[in-house]
Amino acid sequence: MPRLNLPRIRPSEITAERYFHMRRDLLTTALGLATVAAIPGAKAAVPAAPGAPLTYTRNAKYSVTDKANSFEEISGYNNYYEFGTDKSDPAARAGSLRTRPWMVTIAGEAAKTGTFTIEDILAPHPLEERIYRHRCVEAWSMVIPWVGFPLADLLRRFQPTSRAKYVQFTTLLDARQMPGQRSGVLDWPYVEGLRIDEAMNPLAFVVVGVYGRVLPNQNGAPLRVHLPWKYGFKSAKSIVQIRFTERQPANTWAISAPNEYGFYANVNPQVDHPRWSQATERHIGGGFFAARQPTLMFNGYADQVASLYQGLDLRRNF
Numbered sequence: 001m002p003r004l005n006l007p008r009i010r011p012s013e014i015t016a017e018r019y020f021h022m023r024r025d026l027l028t029t030a031l032g033l034a035t036v037a038a039i040p041g042a043k044a045a046v047p048a049a050p051g052a053p054l055t056y057t058r059n060a061k062y063s064v065t066d067k068a069n070s071f072e073e074i075s076g077y078n079n080y081y082e083f084g085t086d087k088s089d090p091a092a093r094a095g096s097l098r099t100r101p102w103m104v105t106i107a108g109e110a111a112k113t114g115t116f117t118i119e120d121i122l123a124p125h126p127l128e129e130r131i132y133r134h135r136c137v138e139a140w141s142m143v144i145p146w147v148g149f150p151l152a153d154l155l156r157r158f159q160p161t162s163r164a165k166y167v168q169f170t171t172l173l174d175a176r177q178m179p180g181q182r183s184g185v186l187d188w189p190y191v192e193g194l195r196i197d198e199a200m201n202p203l204a205f206v207v208v209g210v211y212g213r214v215l216p217n218q219n220g221a222p223l224r225v226h227l228p229w230k231y232g233f234k235s236a237k238s239i240v241q242i243r244f245t246e247r248q249p250a251n252t253w254a255i256s257a258p259n260e261y262g263f264y265a266n267v268n269p270q271v272d273h274p275r276w277s278q279a280t281e282r283h284i285g286g287g288f289f290a291a292r293q294p295t296l297m298f299n300g301y302a303d304q305v306a307s308l309y310q311g312l313d314l315r316r317n318f
């Protein structure tokens with residue numbers, strides 16, 4: 001049989017070459033991003049280990065003056081169904097989540113898409129602390145000193161096109177790290193969405209820390225979002241994909257019970273959940289017999305966000 005005289009390539013070389021191209025693409029994109037995304041201020045090197053100290057400045061303009069909840073309350077009373085449905089499950093079980101290496105895919109209607117390391121995602125953004133009210137649809141609330149940066153600054157780096165009307169966030173899918181994903185309690189992975197103008201509102205925040213330190217896993221490390229005028233379920237944790245879309249994307253809780261959970265999920269004391277009132281809330285840490293507090297329209301952020309919903313029927317768009 002005639003032998004073709006092809007150059008011999010060892011598998012290790014093929015891998016190395018593929019890796020080289022992949023890395024070069026990433027670097028090219030990252031460099032491109034750096035030029036489109038020059039954000040003034042020091043580059044933030046965000047450490048990986050939960051609890052490691054962060055470098056940040058306080059942002060009083062976007063902070064409430066209410067007393068913040070304790071670190072133990074914020075990190076011990078959580079909703080994170082990937083680790084179980086009890087409030088104490090996430091703190092007990094989220095140690096199995098590995099937050100490095102961590103990749104985030106930017107997809108859909110944007111000029112710059114691709115898969116980036118968490119370091120590439122975070123590096124250009126100076127960190128700030130904002131004390132935000134946090135109101136869950138289950139009618140409890142907290143006050144949390146988050147550390148992070150504006151979601152708009154992150155999204156703009158990828159140059160969303162004019163067709164980008166919405167943005168969807170996807171949480172990690174990996175039942176080995178997230179044992180709750182073995183149960184059918186929700187559709188996995190967890191997905192959430194925002195209208196693009198909501199996502200670009202200055203209050204919309206990418207969170208990487210709390211109380212000046214790297215976020216505990218149970219709060220959504222290595223990065224989650226928080227929209228303080230919306231019920232907590234809009235704030236997807238441990239994000240691995242951000243997709244710009246033309247049509248309204250699916251969101252997990254609305255998939256599981258569309259008559260109970262809508263797309264907008266704005267805090268609204270006038271529109272009750274079908275099974276319970278949203279007029280008042282129980283402040284975590286207030287003690288069992290403490291009086292319930294009245295819930296404020298848009299969780300107290302109406303001045304900053306009410307204009308987003310002019311002309312929208314908030315009873316239908318709940």
Ligand code: MTE
Pocket residue numbers: 074077078079080081082134135136137171190218219220231232233234235236237238
């Ligand atoms: N994100 C994921 N991936 N999985 C979840 O179960 N729960 C949501 C939201 N983000 C959830 C999630 C709900 S219902 C709330 S109230 C907040 O996270 C809770 O955030 P916290 O635990 O940091 O207070």
